[in-house]
Amino acid sequence: MNDIQIKCFLEIAYEKSFTKAANKLYITQPAISRYIAAFEKELGISLFDRTNKQISLTPAGEIYYDFFRRFQVEFENTREKVHDLNCQRQGNIRLGYIVGWSVSSFLPDILRSFSKEFPDISVSVECLEMDELIQALIANKLDVILILDDCLEGIKGIEKQKITEIQRLILYSKFQDLAKKQDLTPYDFRNETFYIVANEEAHNSELEVRNYCKSYGFVPRLKRAPNMESIFASVENGLGVMFFDTWGQNINTSSFKYILLDSNHEISMAWSRSNKSEIVRVLVNEIMAYLNQNKSL
Known part of the structure; x- marks a missing residue:
């Protein structure tokens, strides 16, 4: 059994x-039915009467x-106490962002500056899939996340701050026939x-x-x-293409090519409304200020 089943x-x-x-847990009904079916199988009993x-x-x-x-009540209370204790003793901010992103063009500089200003505070980073990132924030396993702004729509109990925009692109393989052509447009990918x-944001x-593509x-x-x-x-091996953005960690490797699109992703940082740590907001503001000064990143 696991937390989500409970x-x-x-x-x-x-x-x-x-x-x-x-709806309340921000997951689909088929998904919640699967969780309960697996939970009941593990416990060896039926938890719900479905005859009425x-x-x-x-x-x-x-x-x-x-x-x-x-x-659950005792566990959450205990986890909060341990987290508060660790923060007091270790001074750690847990930062998460989307797997597949490369933020090394700006984050190391920010963290070095942040460390000089707050030498007793350390920052740890974790990369997760989109839905896992949000769940980790809600479950207080991360203090702040860097994420696409539209993925935060309807999420209760969080604060967010838009920090920048990044250009979208279509990523494809150098092994595809299209890689031999010049001046590609999105229409050239119509047969790809x-x-x-396949997550909750699918x-x-x-x-x-x-x-x-309709446009x-x-x-x-x-x-x-x-x-x-x-x-x-799949994309690297020429099986298809994907929409991504200029923060993609693979876009400049030898196996990939891409075309830039005429649209952007809005990027936000989000944290729990119950998180009263001012140092989290300081880090958010420093990242936003740095990106505003270096808009090409």
Whole structure:
């Protein structure tokens, strides 16, 4: 069992609805159903009575609900105490950003400057998939994240600050036939497969790709991959292309080529509203100020 299974179980029991619980946790109904099915299989019992129109707990489910509710409260309290203690003793800010991004053009300079100003505060970094990044922030496993602004829409309990914009592009392989052509436009990719990550943001990604390609007069052929690493591998080996941006860590390697697009991604930093640490806001402001002064990054 894991945290997400327990959270799904408690939320369904509270809402008495799989749909309402899924909406509250920002996951799809099929996903929450899979989590509960796996949870029930592991426990060896049925947690919910599904014979009536309204979802209700089984007698065994009632017992587990009382236990996990108390466990969750105590666990969150304990984790917050430990986190506060670690912050006091170690002075660590946990920064996360999207896997596949390269931010070495600006982050090392900022961190060196930040370290000189706050020598007792260290910064650790972690790269995650988009949905994992948001969940880590909500679960207080990260203090602040660097992410596409539109991915934060509808997320409750966070503060955010737009810090910059980065240009979008289409990434493709040097091994594709298109790599031999000059002055490519998006329309030249009309027969290619466009890869997107199969996560909770997949629907938004699909709409973004479809709408952009529509403006060039074609309907893209889309294919989902389990993660960014799989997409990079597929594109590198000439199996398709992907929409990305100028922060992509692979765009300047020998295996890839790209064309720049006439649109940008808005980039924001986000942190939990319950995080009262002023030092997190200082780091956000320093990153924003640096990027504003160096807009080519």
